[in-house]
Amino acid sequence: MILVKDKFFNSSVVEHVAVNYGVVGSNPTWRVFSIFQIKKYKMSKFILSCFSVFNSPRTFCDYAEPWQLGFQDPATPVMEGVISLHNDIMFVLTVIGVFVSWVLYRAYSLFESNQNNKSVPVVHGTTLEILWTIMPAAILMCIAVPSFSLLYSVDELIDPAVTIKCVGHQWYWRYEYSDYSNEDGETINFDRYMLPEEDLDFGQLRLLEVDNRITVPVNTHIRLVITSADVLHAWAVPSFGVKLDACPGRLNQTSIFVKREGVYYGQCSELCGTNHGFMPIVVEAVSLDNYVSWISAKLEDA
Numbered sequence: 356m357i358l359v360k361d362k363f364f365n366s367s368v369v370e371h372v373a374v375n376y377g378v379v380g381s382n383p384t385w386r387v388f389s390i391f392q393i394k395k396y397k398m399s400k401f402i403l404s405c406f407s408v409f410n411s412p413r414t415f416c417d418y419a420e421p422w423q424l425g426f427q428d429p430a431t432p433v434m435e436g437v438i439s440l441h442n443d444i445m446f447v448l449t450v451i452g453v454f455v456s457w458v459l460y461r462a463y464s465l466f467e468s469n470q471n472n473k474s475v476p477v478v479h480g481t482t483l484e485i486l487w488t489i490m491p492a493a494i495l496m497c498i499a500v501p502s503f504s505l506l507y508s509v510d511e512l513i514d515p516a517v518t519i520k521c522v523g524h525q526w527y528w529r530y531e532y533s534d535y536s537n538e539d540g541e542t543i544n545f546d547r548y549m550l551p552e553e554d555l556d557f558g559q560l561r562l563l564e565v566d567n568r569i570t571v572p573v574n575t576h577i578r579l580v581i582t583s584a585d586v587l588h589a590w591a592v593p594s595f596g597v598k599l600d601a602c603p604g605r606l607n608q609t610s611i612f613v614k615r616e617g618v619y620y621g622q623c624s625e626l627c628g629t630n631h632g633f634m635p636i637v638v639e640a641v642s643l644d645n646y647v648s649w650i651s652a653k654l655e656d657a
């Protein structure tokens with residue numbers, strides 16, 4: 356048997372393979388593995404990385420990773436828009452940053468006051484003042500056009516086929532699918548609690564996994580109605596580009612259109628009390644057929 360630092364296993368993509376090969380975690384920082392298991396593990400890691408490019412569901416990042424700097428991969432048109440707007444603005448920002456640094460450098464290192472005693476063209480230069488007022492305004496307007504169109508498209512609700520109500524509680528989420536009811540007139544509603552660390556299976560994400568995931572269909576316009584039963588919460592799933600406050604006594608609505616199947620992770624994003632960090636959101640996007648069978652199974656249970 357051999358002790359391996361947890362860092363070695365921090366890629367959860369590979370962890371799924373580890374689960375299949377029976378590599379089992381024992382404690383959070385150090386795990387005990389036999390040399391044989393590690394050989395198998397390294398081999399499977401290698402094979403998986405060779406094929407990961409073609410194995411599309413595995414190559415998406417739909418949850419927060421340690422030391423992550425960028426966005427999670429988009430699953431909705433809104434999040435695609437957010438990312439491309441961010442990239443466009445980063446380009447403008449870089450150009451301005453380089454230009455301003457260059458001007459500062461020139462002024463600081465090359466300006467000699469004894470040789471340039473006539474500063475009038477710069478400090479009282481009318482042309483220059485007009486230029487440095489109009490140019491930033493023009494840049495801001497160029498940024499405002501795509502920014503506003505994105506903002507309004509986030510608000511757009513296009514004939515939603517499914518409505519899901521998400522209610523924040525201290526400290527769990529309650530979901531209601533009121534579009535459907537069984538013969539007794541009961542609708543689907545349930546609470547979702549975070550899985551405590553000791554109940555996690557190997558490969559499940561700490562602080563992000565819930566006891567039962569909610570299911571939505573792909574390629575469907577879905578309306579989310581978000582509210583709260585006690586204090587302010589916020590329903591947020593980064594891959595969907597959704598972060599909406601859940602306010603007590605008020606219904607907020609937004610829409611999602613999930614483009615690919617997968618499991619998407621999010622968290623409550625409004626400080627809501629002691630267990631604020633322990634009310635994650637997990638959404639499973641499935642094909643329409645699977646969604647219909649999930650709904651019928653839920654209605655039978657209701």
Ligand SMILES: [Cu+2]
Pocket residue numbers: 523587588589623624625626627631634
């Ligand atoms: Cu909360």
